[in-house]
Amino acid sequence: MKPHLASVRPNFLPQRIPASMLLVVLAICGPASASASDEAQHVFAQVSPSVVTIIATINGGASVGQGSGVVVGHEQVATNCHVVSDADQLSVRHGAAELSARWIGADRSRDLCLLAVDGLQARPVSVRASASLLSGERVFAVGNPLGFGLSVTSGLVSHFPIVDGEQLILSSAPQSPGSSGGGLFDSEGRLIGLTTSVFSAGQNLNLALPADWINELADRGVQAPLSPEVPSAEPRWVADANVLRGTARWTELEHFARRWIIAQPTSARAHLEFARAVSRLGRTQEAETSLREALRLDDHSAESWRVLAITLHDAGRHSEAEWALARAETLLPGDAGVAALRAHWLLAAGDAQSAKTSIERAIVLDPFSYGNWNLLGSIRRALGEPDAAQRAFQTALDLNGNNAEARNALARLLAEAGRADEAHRALTAGRGDERTDASTWLALGITDYNRQRYVTAEDAFRKAVKADPEFAEGWEKLGMTLARTLRDDELTTVLEHVLRLDPTLFEARLERAALRARRGDVAGAASDARHLTEIAPDEPRAWRTLAIHSIAAQDLHTAVEAYRHVDTLGKAGVDDLVDLGDLLGKIGNRGAALEAFARAERIDPRHSRMLGNLASFHGRNGDIEKAQVYLDRALASDPRNANALSSKAYILLLRGQPSAAVSILEQAVLYDPKLANAWINLGHAHLRNRDVGRAIPALEKSLTLAPKALDAQLYLAQAYLSIRDAAKARAYAETILTQHPELPAALGIATLANLMAGDSQRAASAFVLLRKHDSRVAENIRAQALAANLPGAAALPSP
Structure with a gap:
C-alpha cells in the first residue's frame, strides 16, 4: 500500500510561534538523544559546512519558500525540486554569504534538482551507495528546519519502502518544514540521501531520496530547465x-x-x-x-x-x-536585534543587571539566535553567575555546534572553575586547536599550572602564543612554567621576548629577577626588583623582592626601606617583621630592631624563626643568657629548627664546649642540608676540636651554599694552614683580602702561608700591612713563624 505523505510541496513560509510552543520547537530543533549526542555533534561538525540554505523568491523578492541543499560537486548543490520549482529567482545562503543560484538539471519524477552556485566555496560531500545500507543503522539529518539555522537530528534506518516504483529510505531522524533537500548522513559523514517528506503519522517516520540518484541525473536524460531571463540591474541592488x-x-x-x-x-x-x-x-x-x-x-x-x-x-x-x-x-x-544591541551597550557600561533584562527580552523575541545566548552567557559571567553562564553558552552550542565563541567561553568558564578536564573535553568536541582562541588556552593553562600539571599547562600556553604571537600574557605564563621546570636557557629567551612586548607584566619581571639572581647577576636582579615596585607600588611582593635582592647586593638600607614599605601597606607579617628586625640590627639600629621583633612576637609568640632570630640578635650583642632563653623557646616550638640548633651550638662554642656543639650541629645539617650557617659552625667546631680532617669538608660544603661567606673562607684558610697546605691557605687569604684588604686575621694567614711557600717578599708585604693595622696581632704572627722555624721568619721586621 502506498504510504501517505504529509505534503509533497510544503509551505516554507515560517509562521509566528506562540510562546507556549517554544519548548516544542526546541525539541524539534535540538540535538539527538543523549546516547547519540556526541556522535551527532561529530557528524554535524564534519558535514555542516557542506549543507546550505536555499531561498526561493518571485516578483523581485517575494518569498515563496525556503529549504535545504547539499553540496555535491564544485559549485553544485542538490535539493528537492519542490523547494525551487515555483521560484523565478534562487539564492543559496552559506555561512554569512548569500549567492545567486540557477537550475542546471532536474528529475521531477524523483523530485531531485541540481543547482549551479557561482562562487560557492564549500567542499562536496562523499556519497555512499544505498545498497550498502542496513535497517537499524544510525543516521543523521542535517538541514535548516523552520528556517532557524542548521541543526542535526539522529535516528535509525527503518526500512526501504517502494513509492511510485522507486525504492526510498525511511528513517526515524526527525525532520520539519525547511529540512527538505537537506542531507541524511551515516556516522562517517557520507551522504546516503536527501531528506524530502514526513509521514502524517508523526515526526518519527521520514523519507529520503537515495543519494545514488544524484549520479543518475545525466544518465536519465533529464534536460536542464531554461535559464530565466536575466533581470535588469535595478532589482539586484x-x-x-x-x-x-x-x-x-x-x-x-x-x-x-x-x-x-x-x-x-x-x-x-x-x-x-x-x-x-x-x-x-x-x-x-x-x-x-x-x-x-x-x-x-x-x-x-x-x-x-x-x-x-x-x-x-x-x-x-x-x-x-x-x-x-x-x-x-x-x-x-518586536525586533530582537534592538534589545540585544542595548544589552551590549549596558554590559560595556558596566550595568550587567540591566543588560540581563534586555538580553532576556531579546531571547523571548528570538529564542533561536545563538548570538543572543552567547551575550547572555557573557552577562551572567559578569554578574558572577558562572553556572548560569555555562548553561547559556551550552544553549548557544546546542543551537550552533560550530559556534567557536560559545565553545571558547564555555571552556574558559570550566577552566576558571578548576574543571580543566571538562574544559579540554569541551574543546575536543569542537574543531580543535585552530578554533580555540588565545584567552581560552591561557585559562586552561592557568588551571593546569595551579594543579602543578606543568606539562599540560606548558602545552596550553604554547598554543595560546601560537594562536596570538603578540599575546604577552601567554608568553609570561609560559615563562613561569619554564621556571618551575628548571629550564633557564629557554626561560631567558622567553622572558626577554615578553618584556619587549609588555615591560609592565609583573610575573615576567619577577621571574627575570629570580633568574638573574640564580645566575649571579645581583645588580640586574635588584634593577628588576626596583621596576616591580614602580609597576605595582601597592603590591607587597614587589617590595619583598626588592628587599631580598638588595640584601644580596649588600644594600641593607634599601632592604630596610623596602620592608618598611610593606609595613606601611599594612601587609607586614611575622616573617617581614623578623627580616626587618634582623636588618635593623645589622645596621646598628638596635632600638628599632627590638621594636620590630616585639611586634612580631605579639603576633605569634611561638613563631620559631622569629625566636631563633631574636636569639641571634641578642647573641651578636653579647647577651648570651637572653639568647639562650629565646633559643630554648624556639626549639620547644620546633625541635627541628636548624637555625636555632646552629645558634645554640654557637653559644656552646663561645662557652668552650666544641664537642657538644658538634653533636648539635650534625643534627642541624641533617634537618636542613642547605643551611650554610650550620655548616660553617660545624667546621668551626671541628677546628676547635682540632679535627681538621672533618672541618675542611664541612667548610667547603658551606662555600658551595654561600660562596661569599667571609667566616667560612677564614676558617678554611686557618684549616689549610694548620696542615701546612700553604697554597690553599694563601689562596683563601688572598680571596678575603680582595674584599677586605685590611683584615688582620687574613693578613696574618697570608704572612704565614707565604713564608711556608718560601715567598719572603710577599710575606713581608702582608706583614707590613698587618703591623700597620694591628701591631699586637703582628707580634703574635712573627712569634708563631719563628717558633715554627719558617724560612724568612727572622727577616720579618719587629713590631
Whole structure:
C-alpha cells in the first residue's frame, strides 16, 4: 500500500510561534538523544559546512519558500525540486554569504534538482551507495528546519519502502518544514540521501531520496530547465548589497552603494548601505551624514535608525545613540536585534543587571539566535553567575555546534572553575586547536599550572602564543612554567621576548629577577626588583623582592626601606617583621630592631624563626643568657629548627664546649642540608676540636651554599694552614683580602702561608700591612713563624 505523505510541496513560509510552543520547537530543533549526542555533534561538525540554505523568491523578492541543499560537486548543490520549482529567482545562503543560484538539471519524477552556485566555496560531500545500507543503522539529518539555522537530528534506518516504483529510505531522524533537500548522513559523514517528506503519522517516520540518484541525473536524460531571463540591474541592488555585506567586502560595498545612489538618488536603502560600508572603514562622520539622508528619505526605516544608533554610540555620543535606538524600537517593537544591541551597550557600561533584562527580552523575541545566548552567557559571567553562564553558552552550542565563541567561553568558564578536564573535553568536541582562541588556552593553562600539571599547562600556553604571537600574557605564563621546570636557557629567551612586548607584566619581571639572581647577576636582579615596585607600588611582593635582592647586593638600607614599605601597606607579617628586625640590627639600629621583633612576637609568640632570630640578635650583642632563653623557646616550638640548633651550638662554642656543639650541629645539617650557617659552625667546631680532617669538608660544603661567606673562607684558610697546605691557605687569604684588604686575621694567614711557600717578599708585604693595622696581632704572627722555624721568619721586621 502506498504510504501517505504529509505534503509533497510544503509551505516554507515560517509562521509566528506562540510562546507556549517554544519548548516544542526546541525539541524539534535540538540535538539527538543523549546516547547519540556526541556522535551527532561529530557528524554535524564534519558535514555542516557542506549543507546550505536555499531561498526561493518571485516578483523581485517575494518569498515563496525556503529549504535545504547539499553540496555535491564544485559549485553544485542538490535539493528537492519542490523547494525551487515555483521560484523565478534562487539564492543559496552559506555561512554569512548569500549567492545567486540557477537550475542546471532536474528529475521531477524523483523530485531531485541540481543547482549551479557561482562562487560557492564549500567542499562536496562523499556519497555512499544505498545498497550498502542496513535497517537499524544510525543516521543523521542535517538541514535548516523552520528556517532557524542548521541543526542535526539522529535516528535509525527503518526500512526501504517502494513509492511510485522507486525504492526510498525511511528513517526515524526527525525532520520539519525547511529540512527538505537537506542531507541524511551515516556516522562517517557520507551522504546516503536527501531528506524530502514526513509521514502524517508523526515526526518519527521520514523519507529520503537515495543519494545514488544524484549520479543518475545525466544518465536519465533529464534536460536542464531554461535559464530565466536575466533581470535588469535595478532589482539586484538589494541582493548584491546583501552579498557584499555578508562577506564583509566593505570597500566593494562602498563603491557599489555609490553607483546605487547615482542610479537611484532617492533610495533610502542605498544611503543605508553606503553608511554601513564607510562606518566599517572607520569614516564615522560620512556614515552619519549618509544615515541622516536615508532617514530624510524614509524616517520609518527601523534599520536606518538602528544603524545610526550604532554609529553614534561608536562616536561616544551615547545619549543621542539611545534616542535613535528607542526610535528603532518604536517602529519595530518586536525586533530582537534592538534589545540585544542595548544589552551590549549596558554590559560595556558596566550595568550587567540591566543588560540581563534586555538580553532576556531579546531571547523571548528570538529564542533561536545563538548570538543572543552567547551575550547572555557573557552577562551572567559578569554578574558572577558562572553556572548560569555555562548553561547559556551550552544553549548557544546546542543551537550552533560550530559556534567557536560559545565553545571558547564555555571552556574558559570550566577552566576558571578548576574543571580543566571538562574544559579540554569541551574543546575536543569542537574543531580543535585552530578554533580555540588565545584567552581560552591561557585559562586552561592557568588551571593546569595551579594543579602543578606543568606539562599540560606548558602545552596550553604554547598554543595560546601560537594562536596570538603578540599575546604577552601567554608568553609570561609560559615563562613561569619554564621556571618551575628548571629550564633557564629557554626561560631567558622567553622572558626577554615578553618584556619587549609588555615591560609592565609583573610575573615576567619577577621571574627575570629570580633568574638573574640564580645566575649571579645581583645588580640586574635588584634593577628588576626596583621596576616591580614602580609597576605595582601597592603590591607587597614587589617590595619583598626588592628587599631580598638588595640584601644580596649588600644594600641593607634599601632592604630596610623596602620592608618598611610593606609595613606601611599594612601587609607586614611575622616573617617581614623578623627580616626587618634582623636588618635593623645589622645596621646598628638596635632600638628599632627590638621594636620590630616585639611586634612580631605579639603576633605569634611561638613563631620559631622569629625566636631563633631574636636569639641571634641578642647573641651578636653579647647577651648570651637572653639568647639562650629565646633559643630554648624556639626549639620547644620546633625541635627541628636548624637555625636555632646552629645558634645554640654557637653559644656552646663561645662557652668552650666544641664537642657538644658538634653533636648539635650534625643534627642541624641533617634537618636542613642547605643551611650554610650550620655548616660553617660545624667546621668551626671541628677546628676547635682540632679535627681538621672533618672541618675542611664541612667548610667547603658551606662555600658551595654561600660562596661569599667571609667566616667560612677564614676558617678554611686557618684549616689549610694548620696542615701546612700553604697554597690553599694563601689562596683563601688572598680571596678575603680582595674584599677586605685590611683584615688582620687574613693578613696574618697570608704572612704565614707565604713564608711556608718560601715567598719572603710577599710575606713581608702582608706583614707590613698587618703591623700597620694591628701591631699586637703582628707580634703574635712573627712569634708563631719563628717558633715554627719558617724560612724568612727572622727577616720579618719587629713590631
